[in-house]
Amino acid sequence: MxxxxxxxxxxxxxxxxxxxxxxxxxxxxxxxxxxxxxxxxxxxxxxxxxxxxxxxxxxxxxxxxxxxxxxxxxxxxxxxxxxxxxxxxxxxxQQPEVQLHSIATDDCVVHFRLPNSNDMLQVLYQEAYLDDASLILHNCITAAWHNGEPCVAAQLPQTALDAVNAYMEDADRQADxxxxxxxxxxxxxxxxxxxxxxxxxxxxxxxxxxxxxxxAVLAMAFGWTEEAILALSPQRRQYYLQMIKA
Ligand SMILES: [Zn+2]
Structure with a gap:
């Protein structure tokens, strides 16, 4: 960066x-x-x-x-x-990657990633069929099992969803x-x-x-192009502006 x-x-x-x-x-x-x-x-x-x-x-x-x-x-x-x-x-x-996490409760195993900006954009543009927090959570869950059977996020008990939420908050504290x-x-x-x-x-x-x-001030005063003015260091730009004011 x-x-x-x-x-x-x-x-x-x-x-x-x-x-x-x-x-x-x-x-x-x-x-x-x-x-x-x-x-x-x-x-x-x-x-x-x-x-x-x-x-x-x-x-x-x-x-x-x-x-x-x-x-x-x-x-x-x-x-x-x-x-x-x-x-x-x-x-x-230096090289951020999408990491997968998992939790296991008494009756559930859930694999998931952490929320990202794509989830936030979906919240901005979604038709309201889920509340924002649920949409993000469901997006992040990549695989889940309840009592040994594969299931989707909507079929998980609230205790498992709460556990995933708590894990996410702890794993990505910079997010809040x-x-x-x-x-x-x-x-x-x-x-x-x-x-x-x-x-x-x-x-x-x-x-x-x-x-x-x-x-605009520098272009009008000296006839320089925008490209040339933007290429100036801030110090040089300020110095030329002071010359105009003097
Ligand atoms: Zn007050």
Whole structure:
């Protein structure tokens, strides 16, 4: 994995205009994965995906994270600040693979993989015939036996499904990033979920729009092409912009 170039960021931003945040981020991961023929980002576990997004965020915008959230009790708007290290529970892998896991209960054996972004996209686009959590769980179960007989996920007892869920949560803890918060107004304490997908894409969106504005200023001032301006290092770009303002 590597940092995207300004031109690549711009291309991903443009190519995914009408897509969801998740699809935009998956395209960014695909471009920066460095090995597109290997297991594609859409098949990485959510934890693997988010470990990589934390790394990409550090490379692109640094390690300091600032976010706003409303207190669920009194609706006070709270700003929190922390470092990416706070949220890093695992390192990203050079060659992520789809791993199969299995559990055995008193009467069941279940083989399954961890949830991935493809499951999340199915939730986004599904016709509601299953609740979201059940759809993801059923997607992930690759084989199952109940009392020695092969069965499908829908035929498994709830105790077996609960055991698979618990195993998944423990095996992919990076998939659920949380921060402990205390409201300064009412002192309510809670754990707030942090969505690195939307957080990073909003930053990319702002950065690309800023880059386009700078490119337009430089093109008008010097007559350079967009390609030539995007090839400049950020330092050179800023220096030329200062020359225009001087
Ligand atoms: Zn509050």
């Amino acid at each position: 590597r940092t995207p170039t300004p031109g690549e960021l711009l291309a991903v931003w443009e190519d995914t205009t009408c897509r969801t945040y998740l699809e935009k981020i998956l395209q960014l991961l695909y471009v920066t994965s460095g090995n597109p023929t290997a297991c594609t980002p859409v098949l990485w576990s959510i934890g693997e995906r988010d470990a990589r997004l934390l790394q990409l965020r550090e490379w692109l915008f640094g390690s300091q994270l600032i976010n706003l959230v409303h207190c669920p009790q009194c609706n006070e708007l709270i700003e929190w600040e922390t470092g990416t290290d706070t949220f890093r529970l695992q390192n990203w892998q 990033i949380r921060i402990q918060l205390t409201c300064p107004a009412c002192e309510h304490q809670w754990q707030s979920h942090f969505d690195i997908v939307s957080y990073l894409w909003i930053e990319v969106d702002n950065a690309v729009k800023h880059l386009l504005q700078e490119t």
